[in-house]
Amino acid sequence: MIGAGAIGLGTAWHLAQRGHDVSVNDPRLNQPVLRQESGSGLNGTSASLGVLMGHVFRRNSGRGWRLRRRSMELWPQWIETLQAHQPGLKLHQGLLQIAEDERAAERMASLAAQRIDLGLQIVTNADLAAVWPTASHGGLHSRQDGRVDPLLLQLALRQALARQSVELNTTAVVGLERNDNRWRVHRADGDSSVHDVVLLCTALSTDALLEPLGHARPMTPVLGQALALQLETGPTTWANWPSVLVDQGFNLIPTAPGRLLLGATVEPGDRAADDPLALMRSLNERAPTWLRTATVIDHWSGLRARPVDRPAPLLEELEPGLILASGHYRNGVLLTPGTAEWVATALEQK
Ligand SMILES: Cc1cc2nc3c(=O)[nH]c(=O)nc-3n(C[C@H](O)[C@H](O)[C@H](O)COP(=O)(O)OP(=O)(O)OC[C@H]3O[C@@H](n4cnc5c(N)ncnc54)[C@H](O)[C@@H]3O)c2cc1C
Known part of the structure; x- marks a missing residue:
């Protein structure tokens, strides 16, 4: 898993709960989840207000509506379970x-x-x-x-992952390489590791990792x-x-x-x-x-x-074992539970 905003953390937590062996990479995992003291600027999740505009969405068909509805169904369960790690986390x-x-x-x-x-x-x-x-x-x-507090949400998810013994790696990923049927993940410290599946939840930095592999997914x-x-x-x-x-x-x-x-x-x-x-x-x-x-x-x-010329979010398996869950644009916090479920289904259908 690359990226530890709401999408990466939420998906890692959901997958770990379902018994998958997960590791998460993000240099921001080194920093506290605070708005004031973030040296490298805020990720989208920490900047966000955490508003959940699920049911007032006007369209009533298509993938966007299904993701919203499903996420709204899942939020009460998510909050109830995550409160064990962060009692202040609430569904307002x-x-x-x-x-x-x-x-x-x-x-x-x-x-x-x-x-x-x-x-x-x-x-x-x-x-x-x-x-x-x-x-x-x-x-x-x-x-x-309504709303969830995006800072408390990230804190709760980080704590839940630590309790599930998910490896939290604080080094940025600089490259991906096909390795037979698996993926080698290269990190900024020169280290690398091999995985069956790589999941990109890297928002604006996604294209830098995908372009060398021949997949263009530019975002504005x-x-x-x-x-x-x-x-x-x-x-x-x-x-x-x-x-x-x-x-x-x-x-x-x-x-x-x-x-x-x-x-x-x-x-x-x-x-x-x-x-x-x-x-x-x-x-x-x-x-x-x-x-x-x-x-x-x-x-x-x-x-x-915001994905260029494609509807948000980008949920795709680009090639075997390379999954993209990114480009959530305006609704990443809202769509976190539905996205996590989509990824689990994509993985478990294999
Ligand atoms: C001001 C503002 C208000 C918003 N309000 C709302 C709202 O009310 N409700 C809502 O649902 N959405 C809202 N959003 C949108 C929401 O913030 C995003 O859709 C959501 O945060 C996306 O989550 P993410 O996990 O995909 O991305 P991010 O939270 O940006 O996380 C991506 C992570 O990937 C990491 N990363 C990137 N590249 C690498 C790499 N090479 N190696 C390792 N790690 C990497 C980054 O460090 C980062 O932590 C708002 C956004 C803004 C800016």
Whole structure:
């Protein structure tokens, strides 16, 4: 297994639970799972907000929808088992999307009608008065969507892997080589080892390992930024608030009394710019005063790996024993359990 973000760690854990002999390589395994002290920048998972937008996804067919649904089914079991390693890890359920206009409200109404059994429900402006009084077209509440803390998730998975005696190797992988029917994995320290199966969960670095093998899977970096805010006025207890409130694509996530996370800007390129940050803080000039006047206590950014000319994510067996689970772009945390299950099925079908 190469890469120890949510996808690599989650898949390694799932495979180890199913009795596979697994080792994980990632230089970041040397570092604590913290946002502040990450010397080599954040991996996508540590930068992310961990929002699980499973059931509010509009399409209702195809691989993307199946992966989302399956992941949402698996999350409660995953969290329950992983809590043994990290008691603070929780599935924070309840996601509220605010309708921007009448058309959005109509789309939400039709989705809610189709997915009553999945816990979707329309909410009116009156219902929203205590939470988001500026809403003028109502919104959509999803009971099961919500959030997991991506830092606690990685901590729990690392601890679970250590308990399962999975080898955690802190050296970067620099090359892969076919070796009869097996794979030689070359590491940056000059060492190498041979494996039946290699699984790449390396996000943006994937192509560098695949290209020499004749498999081109380029990915574009898409920047995302997030803010941690301390409120001076406004809601302090978050009574009546959902775990995640989404307005115009911006996620607002209460984390403690008077504190929240704000994120979701998608910007092309790989440099953090000021303007999108300002837009995010003002919610396109529609933010309540308590949000505009909040103090920024932390700000970070990270890169999402978007596959070029292919739908995200890339789940493929490229050749016997070479499996790709990468390019999750905007939903890697959400899709972790479904991805892990996909990999196990691909391995066990042999
Ligand atoms: C600001 C922001 C907010 C986001 N919010 C959400 C959200 O709310 N919900 C959601 O589901 N998703 C969200 N995402 C997307 C999510 O972060 C990604 O889809 C997900 O983290 C991808 O996980 P990953 O394990 O594939 O990649 P990563 O977490 O990037 O991990 C890849 C790992 O591979 C390692 N690696 C790379 N090359 C090598 C090598 N040669 N040898 C060894 N190791 C290597 C890296 O060190 C890294 O640790 C967000 C992203 C950003 C940037």
